[in-house]
Amino acid sequence: MAKLKLITFGCQANEADSEKIAGVLAQEGFDLTETTEDADLILLNTCSIREKAEQKVYSLLGTFQKLKTRNPQLKIGLCGCLAQREGLRLKDRFPYLDLVAGPGAMIYRIPELLKGGAAEPLLPRPKEPLPLYVHSPRPRRESTVKAWVSIMEGCNYLCTFCVVPYTRGPERSRPPEDILAEVRDLLAKGYKEITLLGQTVNAYGKNLKPRTCFSDLLRAIDSLAGGEIRIRFTSSHPKDFTPDLIEAIANLKSVCEHVHLPVQAGSNRVLGRMRRIYTREEYLAKVRGLRQAIPDIALSTDLIVGFPGEGEEDFQETLTLLQEVRYDSLYAFKYSPRPLTPAATYPDQVAEDVKTERINILLQLQDQIALEENRGRLGRIEEVLVEEGPNPKKGSSATGRTRRNQLIHFSQEILAAGDTVSAVITESYSHYLKGKIA
Ligand code: SF4
Numbered sequence: 001m002a003k004l005k006l007i008t009f010g011c012q013a014n015e016a017d018s019e020k021i022a023g024v025l026a027q028e029g030f031d032l033t034e035t036t037e038d039a040d041l042i043l044l045n046t047c048s049i050r051e052k053a054e055q056k057v058y059s060l061l062g063t064f065q066k067l068k069t070r071n072p073q074l075k076i077g078l079c080g081c082l083a084q085r086e087g088l089r090l091k092d093r094f095p096y097l098d099l100v101a102g103p104g105a106m107i108y109r110i111p112e113l114l115k116g117g118a119a120e121p122l123l124p125r126p127k128e129p130l131p132l133y134v135h136s137p138r139p140r141r142e143s144t145v146k147a148w149v150s151i152m153e154g155c156n157y158l159c160t161f162c163v164v165p166y167t168r169g170p171e172r173s174r175p176p177e178d179i180l181a182e183v184r185d186l187l188a189k190g191y192k193e194i195t196l197l198g199q200t201v202n203a204y205g206k207n208l209k210p211r212t213c214f215s216d217l218l219r220a221i222d223s224l225a226g227g228e229i230r231i232r233f234t235s236s237h238p239k240d241f242t243p244d245l246i247e248a249i250a251n252l253k254s255v256c257e258h259v260h261l262p263v264q265a266g267s268n269r270v271l272g273r274m275r276r277i278y279t280r281e282e283y284l285a286k287v288r289g290l291r292q293a294i295p296d297i298a299l300s301t302d303l304i305v306g307f308p309g310e311g312e313e314d315f316q317e318t319l320t321l322l323q324e325v326r327y328d329s330l331y332a333f334k335y336s337p338r339p340l341t342p343a344a345t346y347p348d349q350v351a352e353d354v355k356t357e358r359i360n361i362l363l364q365l366q367d368q369i370a371l372e373e374n375r376g377r378l379g380r381i382e383e384v385l386v387e388e389g390p391n392p393k394k395g396s397s398a399t400g401r402t403r404r405n406q407l408i409h410f411s412q413e414i415l416a417a418g419d420t421v422s423a424v425i426t427e428s429y430s431h432y433l434k435g436k437i438a
Pocket residue numbers: 155156157158159162163164165199200237
């Protein structure tokens with residue numbers, strides 16, 4: 001079999017896309033390899049959300065040129081959001097690139113590109129109608145326990161910092177019967193956890209006929225699964241977090257007690273300039289609604305520090321938001337200006353050293369909050385799905401996740417991936433817990 005080295009950058013949507021690429025190319029006779037040296041095809045599935053990830057891709061492409069000089073048969077391709085954004089310009093800069101393909105549905109055309117000499121990218125240009133999301137030929141899943149299920153592509157919100165609507169296009173939802181068929185297949189194969197994916201996953205269904213909604217999809221999957229598996233979803237937009245969805249999470253046995261609800265900033269002035277279409281107060285009302293319905297719900301979020309024009313007062317409001325919500329975990333990023341996005345042209349960019357200082361303060365506060373919250377969980381018994389058994393080679397113990405999505409390490413226990421156990425929490429840290437079988 002030919003060898004494929006697949007390197008993935010970025011979010012879960014890209015990880016899921018990579019599993020589809022591996023599935024598509026398996027049908028073309030490609031098997032995955034760990035190293036670039038013995039590869040016949042190297043594909044970089046790229047991310048465009050921050051400059052750092054792009055620089056990494058460019059530097060890797062530079063090193064792959066040497067491999068190609070040694071082995072002219074080697075094919076090198078770029079797919080994902082950076083490929084979509086830069087298109088054929090990439091061929092000018094890296095003439096040894098064999099193929100360029102956008103993200104999402106475009107990956108199903110990679111075999112076509114490979115066979116046809118692969119000189120032309122097949123990128124839908126922004127504003128052109130994008131192909132409807134198509135169900136993949138079977139993705140080649142990394143895990144035998146947890147599976148991603150993409151339920152939609154693209155995004156209709158135009159947050160001023162975000163490049164996603166320009167690279168993944170407008171929102172398209174996958175028909176429910178197609179999603180349910182994939183879930184049935186996963187159940188038959190014994191998967192224990194499904195994560196429904198979409199850029200704004202809870203906006204699902206708006207463009208479908210008949211119109212449906214995310215909570216209806218959750219109900220349909222829950223009734224298929226009969227409470228036997230876990231359902232997670234990411235990422236949600238606060239605007240689409242409806243009382244009906246909160247009720248579904250509270251009542252459906254398979255839906256886990258964890259919500260990732262990106263807030264991005266704590267100040268209304270910054271939220272307005274980000275075009276997030278909610279206020280701090282509206283966001284906090286959704287958090288209260290969730291906690292009233294599901295008191296032990298875990299919350300995580302995304303935050304950007306140093307957005308253009310973010311003053312000290314705005315940043316302090318982000319810190320007070322953290323103190324008010326007390327997230328279990330968060331992803332914080334320094335603002336990175338992205339081509340095509342309005343915020344990149346804002347004149348009041350924040351200095352890099354200020355961004356660094358703010359992110360350090362924010363992460364320190366979050367560590368302290370998470371540690372306090374996790375200490376409060378000592379002695380509790382929680383359901384854990386084991387994701388990895390002990391690995392004597394690495395000297396690591398078994399690890400899993402609670403329904404609240406907290407990472408837990410076991411010591412001494414004989415556990416295997418896919419086991420579901422009741423565990424008592426014995427130690428707690430900011431980013432993980434330790435436990436033993438209860
Ligand atoms: S909701 Fe905003 S941040 Fe999220 S993908 Fe859409 S444009 Fe980007």
